Amino acid sequence: MLRSMTGFGRAEKVVGGYDITVEIKAVNHRFFDFSSRITRGYGFLEDKIKTFVQQYAERGKFDVFVSLEPSRETGVQVSVNKTLASGYVTALRGLSEEYGLKDNISAADIARFPDVLSIGKPAEDEGEVWLKVREVTGAAMESMLQMRMAEGGRLKDDLSKRADKILSIVSEIEKRSPETVAEYEEKLRQRLKDMLGDIKIDEQRILTEAAVFADRVSVTEETVRLRSHIKQFGSMLESDAAVGRKLDFIVQEMNREANTIGSKCVDAAIAHYVVDMKSEIEKIREQIQNIE
DSSP states (O other): OOOOEEEEEEEEEETTTTEEEEEEEOOOOSEEEEEEEEEETTTHHHHHHHHHTTOSSSSSEEEEEEEEOOTTTTTTEEEEEEHHHHHHHHHHHHHHHHHHHOOOHHHHHHHSSSSSSEEEOOOHHHHHHHHHHHHHHHHHHHHHHHHHHHHHHHHHHHHHHHHHHHHHHHHHHHHHHHHHHHHHHHHHHHHHHHTTTTSSOOEEEEEEEEHHHHHHHHHHHHHHHHHHHHHHHHHHHHHHHHHHHHHHHHHHHHHHHHHHHHHHHOOHHHHHHHHHHHHHHHHHHHHHHHBO
């Protein structure tokens, strides 16, 4: 199914003692571009997340936000420097004995001294942390991909309608083109009649001139190629692969044929059709910039 390059996905979950939040924002880009903001201390996850995201997208600019916080169940790890605490106790008792003070030292008293208590995170295994983050990243990615596919479906409907309109314009040009030759032949005959009066007109000369004119303004090759491009365009809209670049190339070819028809045009009606056709092609070109 056609996929847009615009999307957003968010997932939040408690996994293995961590509150993990992942947000993924995607916009259109010619190539694959990745940037991330990750909780301090977990920078090792960046390359892993980039590789993971790249498995699901060939093009687009991805901004990923990852937050990891130990859950309440995990909490923090408080360590006691028993050697330092013993030193403080010994020193305080020595002071009490030397100055005749009461020896009523409490644990709270000792804890107030510098470096007796230290707070830190439990030891973490990077591989285990990545497995947890990958689970939540996958959920966020799935949400983002669903949005891209939904937008892709809307783009497909719009592009199909515009391709059908171009095809309709091509049919009108094909219908009108022979009429311009007949009209030219009639105008040529009338002009010669006005110039020559009762002198007999050389019909063969008129037919020859009309044939030269018909060859010069013929757009048969261009309309045949346009029909082929439109057919190929429609087939690609049904593809499950990333076809954005291919569609862009086809649209360039369609525009080339439209320009050629315009350069051959000597008829106001066909000129009007070409303007309408180029307008639709330009709208298609703008839309496919957002297709993966």
